[in-house]
Amino acid sequence: MKAAVYRKTGPAADVLAVEEIEAPDPGPGQVRVRITRSAINPTDWKTRAGLTGRDPEDFQVPHQDGAGVIDAVGPDVTDRETGQSVWLHLAAFGNQFGTAAEYCVLPAERAVPLPDGASEDLGACLGVPAVTAAHCLRADPEALDGATVLVAGGAGAVGHYAIELAKYAGARVITTVSSEEKGELARAAGADFVVNYREAGAIERVRGYAERVDRIVEVALGANLDLDLAVAGAGTEIAVYANEPNDPVLPVRRFMTSNATLRFVLLYGVRPTDLAADVAWVRGAVAAGALTPLPASTFGLDDVVAAQEAVENGAVGKVMLVP
Structure with missing residues (x-):
């Protein structure tokens, strides 16, 4: 071959x-x-x-x-x-x-x-993008029904499927993008509210739509810390699935004050039982045309x-x- x-x-x-x-x-x-x-x-x-x-x-x-x-x-x-x-x-x-x-x-x-x-x-x-998105969202559709999810980088592969899986589960979805072209891709995936993070007042626009979110699917923790913490509160879970050239410095007190949970996701180390649940959710969403x-x-x-x-x-x- x-x-x-x-x-x-x-x-x-x-x-x-x-x-x-x-x-x-x-x-x-x-x-x-x-x-x-x-x-x-x-x-x-x-x-x-x-x-x-x-x-x-x-x-x-x-x-x-x-x-x-x-x-x-x-x-x-x-x-x-x-x-x-x-x-x-x-x-x-x-x-x-x-x-x-x-x-x-x-x-x-x-x-x-x-x-x-x-x-x-x-x-x-x-494959990896959709299953990663499922794991970031914890493959728990019932918990997402009626929840608010923030997806950083909604035009990316993981972001695209995070939007679609969250919408399939009944969540409302906010996403950030870097251009109008990428914003159109995120809207096509079903995002309810799209913000260009390169424009002034991005944090205020997101907070104007939702003062607090339940889940954050994060592609660039260091770059987006201020936004994430601005909309985080007790019970908010931030799932980080990508790294950056330089490790961010975490503002520990602000995280403690928010009572948010920070979780890191690398699909290659996920437990087999959790991976199977992630794949099952993706498989069901495909079958449903979502x-x-x-x-x-x-x-x-x-x-x-x-x-x-x-x-x-x-x-x-x-x-x-x-x-």
């Missing part, structure tokens, strides 16, 4: 290559998926660049997310079958075979059935270097390979 691989970490143009390698067979508890879409997340290029770990022991096929069709089922797998359309998450986590290839072998639970009518583009967009794909930029597998560089340079929407 054709696959993008790297054998050492470094710049995309220096270490990524498309090669012919042997298609793997699924082992116990695994399935093999014929990949139709391979989606790229920021952690994919950061891992390849060596920012999050070490060189692979032999080679690594990158990319955690994607969509495709199961074409082989390993022993002991009873709830997946050949011919089933699926969306993938965490494919390359602890696994040599990510989705940047014609075929991927992975644990069966990481290949989630895609319902009839759901597009491959939507399936490829889900989630939509991000605007997509597509590349061929041979253009994996350009595709990863596009994500590294901050592309808006979802960049994906079509093998």
Whole structure:
């Protein structure tokens, strides 16, 4: 099969290559998926660049997310079958075979059935962004019904699905963006109130809409501390899913006074039971038609270097390979 691989970490143009390698067979508890879409997340290029770990022991096929069709089922797998359309998450986590290839072998639970009518583009967009959004919101729809949620960066991948999942659960959603173009994307996802944080009076505008929020899905804690604390109160939970170049200094007294809870989310370390609950919520939302794909930029597998560089340079929407 054709696959993008790297054998050492470094710049995309220096270490990524498309090669012919042997298609793997699924082992116990695994399935093999014929990949139709391979989606790229920021952690994919950061891992390849060596920012999050070490060189692979032999080679690594990158990319955690994607969509495709199961074409082989390993022993002991009873709830997946050949011919089933699926969306993938965490494919390359602890696994040599990510989705940047014609075929991927992975644990069966990481290949989630895609319902009839759901597009491959939507399936490829889900994965890490949607499951991260679910975990930030605690995969607890009943608690969100009637709640107010603030989503920082509503035009980003996690922000997009945080908006849609919160709305699906019955919350009202405020989001912050950096441009009118991104504001339109957030409105299309269902945000009730959109604020450009680069304009003067952003905090006052948010507080004018809601003096206190119940949940905050945060992409840049240091940059947004003043806004978060301005609308936080007893019971407010701030879930932080991304880091910044410099660690923020926390104003401990202000946090204590607000009685807010600060929680950090990195999907790769989430407990299996919690991860399963997150995936189940996303799966249900897809089946209900509540989630939509991000605007997509597509590349061929041979253009994996350009595709990863596009994500590294901050592309808006979802960049994906079509093998």
